[in-house]
Amino acid sequence: MTLLKKIGLIVVCVFFASAAQAQITIEITQGVDEPTPIAVVPFGGVHASDGAAIHEIMANDLRMSGFFRPIAPADMLSHPSRQEDIYYRDWRLLGATYIVIGNISRDEQGFALEYELYDVVSQQRLFRKITRGGTQAVRDIAHAASDQVYEAITNIRGIFSTKMLYVEDMGVDGPSRYRLVKADIDGARDQVLFSSSQPLLSPAWSSDMRQVAYVSFETSRPAIFRHDLVTGTREQLTNFRGLNGAPAWSPDDRKLAFVLSKDGNPELYTLDIATKKLTRVTNHFAIDTEPNWTPDGKSLIFTSNRGGSPQIYQIGLASGRVERLTFDGDYNARGRVSPDGKSIVMVHRENGVFHIAWQDIASGDMRILTETWLDESPTIAPNGAMLLYATQYNNQGVLAAVSMDAGLKFRLPSKLGDVREPAWSPFPK
Amino acid sequence: MLEELEKALKEEERAAAEAQMEEEALSYMELVQQKVQNNWNRPPSARSGMQCELLIQLVPTGRVVGVSVVKSSGNAAFDRSAEQAVRKAEVFPELKEMSPDVFEKYYRQMKLLFNPQDMRQ
Numbered sequence: 120m121t122l123l124k125k126i127g128l129i130v131v132c133v134f135f136a137s138a139a140q141a142q143i144t145i146e147i148t149q150g151v152d153e154p155t156p157i158a159v160v161p162f163g164g165v166h167a168s169d170g171a172a173i174h175e176i177m178a179n180d181l182r183m184s185g186f187f188r189p190i191a192p193a194d195m196l197s198h199p200s201r202q203e204d205i206y207y208r209d210w211r212l213l214g215a216t217y218i219v220i221g222n223i224s225r226d227e228q229g230f231a232l233e234y235e236l237y238d239v240v241s242q243q244r245l246f247r248k249i250t251r252g253g254t255q256a257v258r259d260i261a262h263a264a265s266d267q268v269y270e271a272i273t274n275i276r277g278i279f280s281t282k283m284l285y286v287e288d289m290g291v292d293g294p295s296r297y298r299l300v301k302a303d304i305d306g307a308r309d310q311v312l313f314s315s316s317q318p319l320l321s322p323a324w325s326s327d328m329r330q331v332a333y334v335s336f337e338t339s340r341p342a343i344f345r346h347d348l349v350t351g352t353r354e355q356l357t358n359f360r361g362l363n364g365a366p367a368w369s370p371d372d373r374k375l376a377f378v379l380s381k382d383g384n385p386e387l388y389t390l391d392i393a394t395k396k397l398t399r400v401t402n403h404f405a406i407d408t409e410p411n412w413t414p415d416g417k418s419l420i421f422t423s424n425r426g427g428s429p430q431i432y433q434i435g436l437a438s439g440r441v442e443r444l445t446f447d448g449d450y451n452a453r454g455r456v457s458p459d460g461k462s463i464v465m466v467h468r469e470n471g472v473f474h475i476a477w478q479d480i481a482s483g484d485m486r487i488l489t490e491t492w493l494d495e496s497p498t499i500a501p502n503g504a505m506l507l508y509a510t511q512y513n514n515q516g517v518l519a520a521v522s523m524d525a526g527l528k529f530r531l532p533s534k535l536g537d538v539r540e541p542a543w544s545p546f547p548k
Numbered sequence: 549m550l551e552e553l554e555k556a557l558k559e560e561e562r563a564a565a566e567a568q569m570e571e572e573a574l575s576y577m578e579l580v581q582q583k584v585q586n587n588w589n590r591p592p593s594a595r596s597g598m599q600c601e602l603l604i605q606l607v608p609t610g611r612v613v614g615v616s617v618v619k620s621s622g623n624a625a626f627d628r629s630a631e632q633a634v635r636k637a638e639v640f641p642e643l644k645e646m647s648p649d650v651f652e653k654y655y656r657q658m659k660l661l662f663n664p665q666d667m668r669q
Binding site: 141142143144145146147148149150151152153155186216238240241272273274275504522523524 | 659
């Protein structure tokens with residue numbers, strides 16, 4: 120065939136292709152959001168556990184996030200630990216979207232977990248990683264792996280290696296009726312930081328996690344204490360008559376904001392920890408309480424009934440300018456600002472029932488996150504994607520976690536006493 | 549004059565045939581949309597305003613044989629959820645009933661624009 124004829128043929132083919140094919144675009148505007156099925160396959164190699172095996176700790180972490188539905192190992196047709204042993208069709212039939220496989224070995228340090236994450240639907244590996252730890256660090260290894268899996272799939276930083284504080288009321292009068300407890304975010308490895316025969320309230324982490332502030336009634340009236348977790352020393356910061364409550368650390372850990380009623384009615388103040396200089400922030404005959412800092416350190420959000428009912432307001436620390444943030448419902452209190460500063464989470468009352476609600480600051484859009492009554496004390500995860508709150512279950516105070524997208528609620532294992540006032544730690548620095 | 553009339557008639561016929569093909573193509577769009585939507589599980593970071601475009605390849609049995617992201621949302625988790633939605637949908641069996649020329653023209657290769665309207669801001 121001559122060159123000219125060849126060219127002619129190609130031109131004709133191209134013309135045909137464009138006339139024969141038209142592009143349609145279908146718009147997909149909705150989805151069905153359900154927990155993503157994930158198989159964390161029991162790892163090969165040596166057995167490493169701390170109350171639970173590594174794969175069990177990981178499955179629990181992932182379920183707690185509200186985003187995953189772990190598949191029970193008993194339902195798995197096989198327990199592969201190498202890529203060659205994955206038969207995707209089996210996992211597709213099981214409904215798994217992701218699979219985590221791996222191997223645990225011993226080294227001089229302790230344990231090494233080699234693990235891989237696969238997308239079952241696309242049959243692709245997302246990553247292969249190794250996490251190491253000492254023999255006492257089995258839970259840390261598991262949580263680090265959970266963080267990596269969560270982040271690879273969602274593009275959000277995992278919170279499974281973070282901690283929490285809570286107050287436990289043992290219910291029986293005595294020297295350690297009330298305890299300030301620090302624990303892993305899944306409830307494990309709880310340790311008592313301080314115990315008292317008198318109530319403890321409102322624990323708050325400093326952002327470097329070295330200190331905790333809380334209200335203690337040990338002097339027979341409420342006072343704010345600073346507790347150094349590294350040295351174990353405690354310092355009483357306030358001793359005013361009346362209300363001394365709701366301490367909140369500034370983002371740079373240099374100040375605490377709190378509420379005092381020493382000047383007649385509850386108002387907000389800030390204290391410089393180093394200089395002990397007390398600065399009054401609000402000046403209004405109404406009740407102003409429950410301060411929480413914005414991430415830029417320039418404003419406080421707080422609860423006030425200056426508008427006739429408890430609502431959440433924001434005050435600029437430099438300007439003193441006050442702005443109301445909530446308008447839905449007759450009660451909005453205990454506000455907490457999200458780490459990105461764009462939304463708040465609060466206790467909201469609707470039709471006489473208390474819920475935890477989320478509100479976008481700019482648009483004012485509000486969304487109810489929890490349905491059970493008597494939900495209180497929301498505390499936001501440092502990745503902004505989840506929160507912990509206190510609630511009742513079987514007549515006992517327990518903690519529950521919920522994702523900000525109002526996904527599945529996860530109830531943490533109950534303790535001996537009534538658990539309340541949770542505080543989610545920042546990311547470890 | 550007769551030639552012109554003939555030409556006009558042929559044009560009209562061609563336009564009518566094309567309109568009919570287009571109508572048939574449109575009639576299958578909703579079931580494709582439904583099945584993909586039923587399989588689309590969005591990640592927690594998804595927000596209204598995020599968009600990604602996928603190019604998918606089908607065969608006449610309605611089976612998906614190729615998926616690729618042609619316009620990313622900028623969020624890898626979002627893009628991956630869209631791809632997974634199509635792969636999980638796997639096959640649109642009703643497309644077997646489509647006229648072969650309609651399939652070739654409109655469905656052999658098509659685009660899906662993932663543009664959620666039901667997510668938080």
